Amino acid sequence: MTESAASTAHAETTTDWRAWQESWDRQQEWYLPDREERFRVMLDMVEAVVGPEPRVLDLACGTGSITSRLLMRFPGAVSVGVDQDPALLTIAEGYFAGDDRATFVSADLTDPDWTAALPHDSYDAVLTATALHWLRLGPLATLYGQLAGLVADGGVFMNADHMKDETTPRINAAERAQRHAAMDRAKAAGVLDWAEWWALAAEDPVLAAPTARRFEIYGEHADGELPSLDWHARTLRAAGFAEARGVWASPSDSMVLALR
Template sequence: MEVPVAETVTGTDWRAWQESWDRQQEWYMPDREERFRVMLDMVEALVGPEPRVLDLACGTGSITDRLLKRFPRATSTGVDLDPALLAIAEGYFDGDERVTFVTADLKDPQWTDALPYESYDAVLTATALHWLHSEPLTTLYGQVGGLVRPGGVFMNADHMKDERTPRINEAERAHRHMQMDRAKAAGALDWAEWWELAAKDPVLAAPTAKRFEIYGEHADGETPSVEWHARTLREAGGFGEARAVWASPSDSLVLGLK
């Protein structure tokens, strides 16, 4: 699905960019909506339908969008460093007083100082923290543990590898890429193509260039196992309980309960 380049600066269609980002991400993760559904199910189950949420590494605000559609009385703080994705998020949610966006680097020891609240009912993130290596991710989990109130939750849906099953992993990867090839042949945009379009938009061109100065083509992080995430949430984050609450053949959703 090709996003048309806006004819004027004021004519940028933020909804089209938001939807295009979702479609591009779904090319990699066709079960993306299912993980969001389970994530919000667990938010409702553990902290109720009016949560104060921190959308961690929020990107275009995909989690916030689904959160507010399901729970209209929720509030969300989105935090990210990517200027292009934040531009889409801010344009898409413009005028919605339930949403605040913060520009911050999660590797900065002081990033939590920029947040409008000292604590949250839920901290949610998806397909973002694999950009970090295990050491900074451990530090981040410790910081997140300080933000989640007692009885609150943290959830991370991401790529989480189990190196003990190499044959299963290879078969799953081959099958997933076969499906991706079919979708690509039918017109799906991949990561690089999506960013090429963003670079042509009159509003997104400058923040897109800045984004690549910050990150390069793609960050070189890690994808540790579910067990690693659960253990680190307990040990570094101070969560009383932590385990997977959803899984696909390649990804998992880990929940930590304070």
Template sequence: MATHARSAADWLRWQESWDRQQEWYLPDREERFRVMLDMTEALVGPEPRVLDLACGTGSISDRVLRRMPGASTVGVDRDPALLAIAHGTFEGDGRACFVSADLSDPDWPTALPEGRYDAILTATALHWMRTEPLRALYRQLAGLVREGGVFLNADHMPDESTPRINAAVHVFDEERRARRSAEGAQDWKGWWRALGRDPELGAVAAERFALFGNPAEVQHSDHNDEEFQSAEWHAAALYGAGFGEARAVWSSPADAMVLGLR
């Protein structure tokens, strides 16, 4: 993918605005990244070959390479606008590469460079997949990570057995986001609206909107909002996919991170 002729500072500005927008929803986002990298280093060492799954702008790749300079990362995503930012941000860094692939296509692994991975990492991304396609994806991932390697997924994994707790958390989060918006914080729709107005990224933003719709204009989320799986389901699915051990290694009131050890 060709990147646009703009400075490293411009790409950094988009990366930072993406981080702030994500933190509007996930104030503990950096904590989950820290635990993810702790578990990766503990289990596969400080120089892993990492698959950054559904990588977006490369948030995980960025944190992996800053913490573990001897690592290498391969980012895969389908969103052309987010991939453009990833390509621009990491241009000239031979430790990182990015490929375009649709995870709902059974042949998506053929787009990857050859070789297995020490770690496959993903965050706040796979919740758009329904239950059975996600189970099938986990079976594919078991074949991409080496023996002794790890898979970590940090995402929305609700516990439906506690409806009163869940309702209170939902109200609390909505009120917090409303306060942040009043202070000028940018939300999901606002971020995409700003990207669409960027004179140099407008074309790739339009390409994204043609594929998935424009988040700034749709009334509802463009993600799956009907089937959310619990952390227990994810662990059981990883066992079923061929991982030798699997369990939650971090949680918040609404989210969790599940680790599968191959």
């Protein structure tokens, strides 16, 4: 066994990947208390449109939160997760090790040739949540055009994310105040926030190096934008999808579904 292989084997026996996966979920739920609800509706619509055994692209997959829920609900599904974050991909690969239904690929979604890294040319469903707001409008519109070429005829794309309606400033302010008050109460009870979670990852002997690389790639946070649900639907139709509209909304977020 090589030194590298021995190091990997040691990591697999000493790192609790499930604990890291669950820790990521709890941290994300602090920001998104209805996170599981959006996943449920997303999978409801996958089943409604393409059935219970889809080939799925988990776009900007992170630790594989969507893939995890997909495979629990639909044992006959397969998922390809794509992300550029080396730390979150390390957790995903560790968590799903041994499950041949899940594959993970490292790629930069702003690279014009990122789809060349994927193992398949088409997918029944492309799913993403709370990730594409890292992109500005130009790169996001370009990505939507690329996705129109990846989704099979009759297939579906869904994006659940922050989709801000600038025409309702008073509603937005009231919602934000209510949400942040609840977050403050949870924080006082000991919930980890984004920065604290990443600080723990940086101290972990297995995740320290990929976490350092992650911050070299992204910095603290990318300078993205928050277009409205209407913008997403219009841009997806212009990109080549036959239909697109919202299928779920919380007071702060929405989910757009586009049918190929």
